[in-house]
Amino acid sequence: MSTVEPKIELVPAWRVFSRKSHNARFEDDYYTEKEKAALAYDLSGGFDPNLGTVCCVRMSAQDQGEAVSAIKKELSDLEALMAKDMTAGPLYAATKKLRCDEKGNIRTPDLENNTCYRRFSLLPLALSIATNPSRQKFEEEEEEKSSYQTPAQKLVAERGFMLPVLIKEFKSAKERLRDQIVENLGKSKGAKRYTDTNLLKIARDYTAGGCKESELIRDLYLERGTGQKLHRFLRLDGMVPELNLYERAIQPHPKDDKTGKNVEQPVYHPKGFFPFSRLDKELLKKLIDGKTDVQIKEGLNLKDAVERTIASLMGGEKNVTQMMSKKNVGEYAKDHGVSIGKVYFNAVLSSNTSEIAELNAPAARQFWNDVYAISLDRSLFPKFQEIVKGFLEDLAVEAARIEAAKKKAVEEVEHKEAKRLAAEKKAKAEKQKAKSHR
Numbered sequence: 001m002s003t004v005e006p007k008i009e010l011v012p013a014w015r016v017f018s019r020k021s022h023n024a025r026f027e028d029d030y031y032t033e034k035e036k037a038a039l040a041y042d043l044s045g046g047f048d049p050n051l052g053t054v055c056c057v058r059m060s061a062q063d064q065g066e067a068v069s070a071i072k073k074e075l076s077d078l079e080a081l082m083a084k085d086m087t088a089g090p091l092y093a094a095t096k097k098l099r100c101d102e103k104g105n106i107r108t109p110d111l112e113n114n115t116c117y118r119r120f121s122l123l124p125l126a127l128s129i130a131t132n133p134s135r136q137k138f139e140e141e142e143e144e145k146s147s148y149q150t151p152a153q154k155l156v157a158e159r160g161f162m163l164p165v166l167i168k169e170f171k172s173a174k175e176r177l178r179d180q181i182v183e184n185l186g187k188s189k190g191a192k193r194y195t196d197t198n199l200l201k202i203a204r205d206y207t208a209g210g211c212k213e214s215e216l217i218r219d220l221y222l223e224r225g226t227g228q229k230l231h232r233f234l235r236l237d238g239m240v241p242e243l244n245l246y247e248r249a250i251q252p253h254p255k256d257d258k259t260g261k262n263v264e265q266p267v268y269h270p271k272g273f274f275p276f277s278r279l280d281k282e283l284l285k286k287l288i289d290g291k292t293d294v295q296i297k298e299g300l301n302l303k304d305a306v307e308r309t310i311a312s313l314m315g316g317e318k319n320v321t322q323m324m325s326k327k328n329v330g331e332y333a334k335d336h337g338v339s340i341g342k343v344y345f346n347a348v349l350s351s352n353t354s355e356i357a358e359l360n361a362p363a364a365r366q367f368w369n370d371v372y373a374i375s376l377d378r379s380l381f382p383k384f385q386e387i388v389k390g391f392l393e394d395l396a397v398e399a400a401r402i403e404a405a406k407k408k409a410v411e412e413v414e415h416k417e418a419k420r421l422a423a424e425k426k427a428k429a430e431k432q433k434a435k436s437h438r
Helices: 033-043 061-084 086-099 117-121 123-131 151-159 173-185 196-206 213-219 224-239 245-249 281-289 302-313 316-327 338-349 353-358 361-376 378-437
Strands: 007-012 054-058 111-113 162-167
Touching: 033 117, 033 123, 054 173, 061 086, 086 123, 117 123, 123 151, 173 196, 196 213, 196 224, 196 245, 213 224, 224 245, 224 281, 281 302
Parallel strands: 054 162
Antiparallel strands: 007 162, 054 111
């Protein structure tokens, strides 16, 4: 908790600086472009305190210097963008008005926000809308918002934003993080729910210096099952650091190139992305305790058991691991879907429809995706060439087998035909002989 009694003040926006590194959320976890535009328009009439005051901490002299440097860079970047795209002009003007005095000198902020990051990030856009509402289009309404400048927008355009600020002091970074999370969880309006991966990021930051499972659940007001899953996953991540589980779990979900939506069945890649939401607390506990089937029955070590489990959750265990073991295509097959092609094509050549059916769409996608990945990474070529060489050798053997089978089939047909003709000839001779005896 804070060490002094916090007091609410009304301060101009230039006094507050927002440092992204202190935001518990991922930067892209806020809103769609439509939501961003709509929220900025609503904000253009002023900062609504009903959606929460801006919790702030006082900045040190060093922090102030870093803030001024960051503002200079932001303005410089916008100026460079404006030289290429004049539509960036209003945003540049709004940012400059928000951060500089009448002479164009940057005002030095003395406060740093710990909440309201979403609204704070939109202040320049909101100020540009307040200055000229008619230039903003909102796709969801398929028409422009009213070009009329409301009295509230006019006031914002003239005076800038005044923010209701609650200044606090914290004993530690952990206490500051907790205050930010709890404030957001306690709001019914103006807040956006944390995603699973965002909660994972928060839990990782909060437990960095050591934290019991019960403490994590209690301090961040988490549901018991959610807290257990987060704590166990982070514990597992620490037990097998070479797998980079945390970094893989927070990677952006693969998108469909055509629809832009999340791919329902992402392709499994060793040491690649996996959906964190598919893990559950009990499975994580079994892995940690060495009690999964692959650890007990197959004797897999923790690292291999974790990777096998991830493959299974993504539809890869049945379609990749088991098939490769069955076809004995080598150790490389456990890590790269290219070997699926060898199994797949051999199954096609041998007309084995049951095996083709087992190699379902995710496995097929994995194969082609890995072929493409290898085409971009020449370091994988030697192993790929080894696979292809073996595949071509198998094709030659398969072709010879098919040719031999055809030859044998023809010989069998000819042999059967010869036997049939011989039998007919013999029967005819015996019949003729019997007729002559009469």
